Amino acid sequence: MEIITSISQIPKIRNRPQRTLSLPEFQRYSRQLILPEVGRPGQENLVNSSVLVVGCGGLGCPVIQYLAAAGVGAFGLVDNDVVDTSNIQRQILHMESDSGKLKVLSAAETIKNLNSSASVYLFNLTIDSSNALEIVSQFDLVVDCTDNVATRYLLNDACFLQKNGRIPLVSGAALRWDGQITVYKEDSCCYRCVHPNPPAPESVTNCSDGGVIGAVCGVVGSIQATEALKILAGIENSLCGNMIIYDGLRASTRTIRLRPKRPDCKLCGERKEIKELVDYVQFCGMSANDKDKNLDLLADNERINVTDVSSLKKQSAIIVDVRPEVQFKICSLPQTFNLPLKKIKKNPDLLSDLIKEQNASEVVFLCRKGNDSQTATVFWKDFTKESIKARDIKGGLYAWQEQIDSSFPLY
Amino acid sequence: MEVTLEFCGGAETAHNGGEKFLTFKSDHKEPKVSDIFAQVRSKKLIDDIDALIESDKDVKPGVLVLINDADWELFNEADYQVCKNDRITFVSTLHGG
Numbered sequence: 056m057e058i059i060t061s062i063s064q065i066p067k068i069r070n071r072p073q074r075t076l077s078l079p080e081f082q083r084y085s086r087q088l089i090l091p092e093v094g095r096p097g098q099e100n101l102v103n104s105s106v107l108v109v110g111c112g113g114l115g116c117p118v119i120q121y122l123a124a125a126g127v128g129a130f131g132l133v134d135n136d137v138v139d140t141s142n143i144q145r146q147i148l149h150m151e152s153d154s155g156k157l158k159v160l161s162a163a164e165t166i167k168n169l170n171s172s173a174s175v176y177l178f179n180l181t182i183d184s185s186n187a188l189e190i191v192s193q194f195d196l197v198v199d200c201t202d203n204v205a206t207r208y209l210l211n212d213a214c215f216l217q218k219n220g221r222i223p224l225v226s227g228a229a230l231r232w233d234g235q236i237t238v239y240k241e242d243s244c245c246y247r248c249v250h251p252n253p254p255a256p257e258s259v260t261n262c263s264d265g266g267v268i269g270a271v272c273g274v275v276g277s278i279q280a281t282e283a284l285k286i287l288a289g290i291e292n293s294l295c296g297n298m299i300i301y302d303g304l305r306a307s308t309r310t311i312r313l314r315p316k317r318p319d320c321k322l323c324g325e326r327k328e329i330k331e332l333v334d335y336v337q338f339c340g341m342s343a344n345d346k347d348k349n350l351d352l353l354a355d356n357e358r359i360n361v362t363d364v365s366s367l368k369k370q371s372a373i374i375v376d377v378r379p380e381v382q383f384k385i386c387s388l389p390q391t392f393n394l395p396l397k398k399i400k401k402n403p404d405l406l407s408d409l410i411k412e413q414n415a416s417e418v419v420f421l422c423r424k425g426n427d428s429q430t431a432t433v434f435w436k437d438f439t440k441e442s443i444k445a446r447d448i449k450g451g452l453y454a455w456q457e458q459i460d461s462s463f464p465l466y
Numbered sequence: 467m468e469v470t471l472e473f474c475g476g477a478e479t480a481h482n483g484g485e486k487f488l489t490f491k492s493d494h495k496e497p498k499v500s501d502i503f504a505q506v507r508s509k510k511l512i513d514d515i516d517a518l519i520e521s522d523k524d525v526k527p528g529v530l531v532l533i534n535d536a537d538w539e540l541f542n543e544a545d546y547q548v549c550k551n552d553r554i555t556f557v558s559t560l561h562g563g
Contacts (some may be wrong), residue, residue: 114563202563233475235560249537250559254528258517260476262562272563300475300557305486311532311557314539345562379560401513 057175058207062186063232068129068176068193071397073103080172084126096290098126102172104287105129109182109193109210110200113145113267114227117276118146118198123166123173125284130166131194132157133178136344145269181343182206182334187213191222198283199226200276202261202345204253205335208228209343211239211246215322223286227279230265232304234275237313238295248317248324249349253339271303311451352429358449361458362463372417373410374448377431382423386464388455396427396434403438410443414442417444423466425451467492469502471512476558479518480514488512492548493521499531499554518556521559525526 059065064089076084076099087093106117106127109136119130119432137157138149146158152162159177168174191197191213199210203261207226214222223240278301290352296315301308321328336343347417357365374391376383383393392409410418420428420436428447435445448454456463471488478484490511490542492534494501506512519553523544530540532555533546546553 110563112563200563202561204561207561211472228562230476232558233560235475250527252527254526254559254561258526258528259561265476265562267562302474309535312536314537314542317539371531 056160056167056177058157058179062189063190064416065186065193066176068105068131068174070197071103071105071129072400073099074101076102078424080126087125092285092290092292093288096348097189097290099258100169100289101126101284101287102128102197104406105131105194106283106287107131107133107194107436108200109197109206109416110202111144111146111148111162111249112202113229113262113272114200114276114279115198116146116148116162117273118227118280119162120169121277121280122283122287126170127173127284127287127402129174129176129194130163131176131178131190132159133161133180133182133190134162135179135181141263141461145272146297147269147273153242154331156224173432182209183343184209184435187332188216192217192219196283197222198285199224200279202334203343204259204341205248205339205343208250208253208338209332209335212322214239215245215330216244216331218406224284225279225286227275229267229272229275230260230262232268232271234271234278234301235280235298236275236278236294236301237298238293240285240286240293242316243295244314244316245320245323247317247322249313249322250316251320253341256341261347263345263347268303271301274301274303281434284389298399306322329412347426349424349437350426350429350434353447357432357446357448358429360449361454364419364448364455364459368417369414371413372419373413374410374419374421375431376421377427378422382466384390385466388421388452388463391421396422399431400434403435406435417446420447422430424450424453425449467495467497467548468495469548470553471502471506472553472555472556474555475560477518477556480517480556481512497548498544499533499538499546499548502548525556528559530559531555532552532557541546 064390088098108119138156138161140151148165159179162403163175187209197214214224225238227236297310299310318324376391376393377396379395383395420431432445432447456465469492478509493505497553512538533541534553
């Protein structure tokens with residue numbers, strides 16, 4: 056298995072010589088072969104097909120697993136990340152022993168164990184406007200298992216702008232208990248028809264901040280795999296034009312009807328203003344991954360180091376932990392008060408009252424990694440017109456664990 | 467006329483910290499969706515209305531409005547005349563994976 060890291064290494068994958076089923080394959084795929092919609096032609100389509108799975112995380116893992124098991128002939132796997140312990144809860148192709156390994160490699164090893172006849176191409180790179188058209192052109196279908204808005208627009212445009220015709224795109228997303236799945240192909244609307252403008256960056260929650268249930272990723276990924284399998288086998292029924300919305304918490308599923316193609320869509324509408332890929336990171340104002348960003352809103356004298364926290368308590372300062380209540384209950388430092396950032400912003404008097412009650416002259420904000428604590432400091436300084444001293448603890452509880460107390464739990 | 471709004475896909479967080487439905491009596495006898503948006507805004511019926519609605523005629527990017535489980539663009543969007551027992555849903559679209 057070759058690891059592809061640059062565009063010059065992209066091999067010819069699509070339109071390889073067609074093959075028929077081998078003798079053992081009749082038995083191996085018998086349970087799906089006997090379905091009238093699949094049959095021998097459908098299975099032969101599958102073994103001769105190629106799929107690009109972008110993102111080998113919570114959604115990519117079940118997609119890859121089911122498509123490999125079903126006999127899809129060639130896989131392109133795109134991911135530039137390595138396996139982290141916190142991935143294993145939902146990214147079911149990665150094992151404990153894979154920690155630190157490239158995700159594409161870890162996923163490919165599982166495919167190879169599952170189905171040795173599959174060809175696997177590993178793209179250990181960031182897919183962007185410099186390489187997406189060429190990568191996508193080598194596959195019959197793209198499955199969007201990404202974790203960010205910029206790459207979703209990129210894949211949409213790259214599938215549409217293919218010289219030899221639009222490549223179908225199976226799109227899935229999951230967060231908390233919720234999942235959404237749809238298919239864009241042929242004459243259907245595109246992602247830009249549904250989302251002409253990207254959402255405001257502050258309205259987008261990632262799995263690291265919002266959380267996600269692993270099995271919900273499994274539901275979404277399994278539906279994506281089902282849709283992909285139908286398209287690759289040549290079965291006409293499709294989710295195209297509709298979106299499945301799954302709510303795991305309330306155990307409800309509904310299929311909604313999406314809009315038709317927008318005549319004024321910049322990509323697929325009448326004027327077709329977008330003729331080539333653009334800079335999606337700039338367009339969305341968000342980076343092409345869902346990693347936590349390190350904010351840098353405060354000057355050095357507005358921040359204190361974890362090592363100086365013990366000297367604080369002797370003075371009349373209070374430490375306000377601005378994490379959501381559920382996180383505060385997971386673990387917290389003694390003698391800290393929990394007032395979530397959202398609550399402070401909505402009702403600043405809650406904090407004014409606390410300060411009065413504690414007779415404090417300074418408030419020090421704390422959070423998990425030191426981002427929300429900065430936002431809180433800026434908000435509070437602005438709200439109080441700097442009448443009360445406010446600072447934040449640099450690096451938050453992560454820094455505390457690293458520098459003060461290694462037994463403090465991190466999550 | 468009684469109107470019920472529904473929140474889904476995470477849009478619940480905009481309403482009372484996670485409630486699924488909001489039912490109220492419309493100021494109009496035959497309201498359009500824009501009238502409902504205007505009423506929700508002026509009477510502050512949803513706490514984080516700014517997370518969902520851009521104006522009386524439009525929603526924020528990333529939010530879909532459904533009328534009886536179909537995208538409101540299939541109807542008249544904000545000019546759609548709401549009928550009795552219509553289900554109007556805000557859906558936050560997701561991006562995680």
